[in-house]
Amino acid sequence: QVQLVESGGGLVQPGGSLTLSCAASGFTFSTYPMSWYRQAPGKERELVAQISGPGGNTNYPDSVKGRFTISRDNAKNTVYLQMNSLKPDDTAVYYCKRPYSDYWGQGTQVTVSS
Numbered sequence: 001q002v003q004l005v006e007s008g009g010g011l012v013q014p015g016g017s018l019t020l021s022c023a024a025s026g027f028t029f030s031t032y033p034m035s036w037y038r039q040a041p042g043k044e045r046e047l048v049a050q051i052s053g054p055g056g057n058t059n060y061p062d063s064v065k066g067r068f069t070i071s072r073d074n075a076k077n078t079v080y081l082q083m084n085s086l087k088p089d090d091t092a093v094y095y096c097k098r099p100y101s102d103y104w105g106q107g108t109q110v111t112v113s114s
Contacts, residue, residue: 009108022096
């Protein structure tokens with residue numbers, strides 16, 4: 001069965017960096033796009049990054065463009081989210097998702113605070 005397992009969340013100071021990982025299994029990873037979402041308390045879940053199957057195409061909302069980078073290692077069935085210049089507004093639970101499906105990871109908490 002499809003499994004998505006996130007890791008790498010934690011507490012970081014404003015301006016700091018963090019890299020999230022999502023290990024995928026149960027499907028042919030390299031042939032699917034992958035995405036990262038986040039949900040802050042009291043807010044709707046929002047897309048923060050998406051990457052194509054081969055990894056050549058990425059897209060980001062303006063809120064994270066230039067600060068977040070999504071990448072993937074198809075040999076390791078893993079997608080990453082490198083987050084730089086973190087702000088308190090980036091505090092949320094971050095989820096890995098296979099687009100156009102209902103497959104989500106369990107989420108990993110990212111807290112940006114001094």
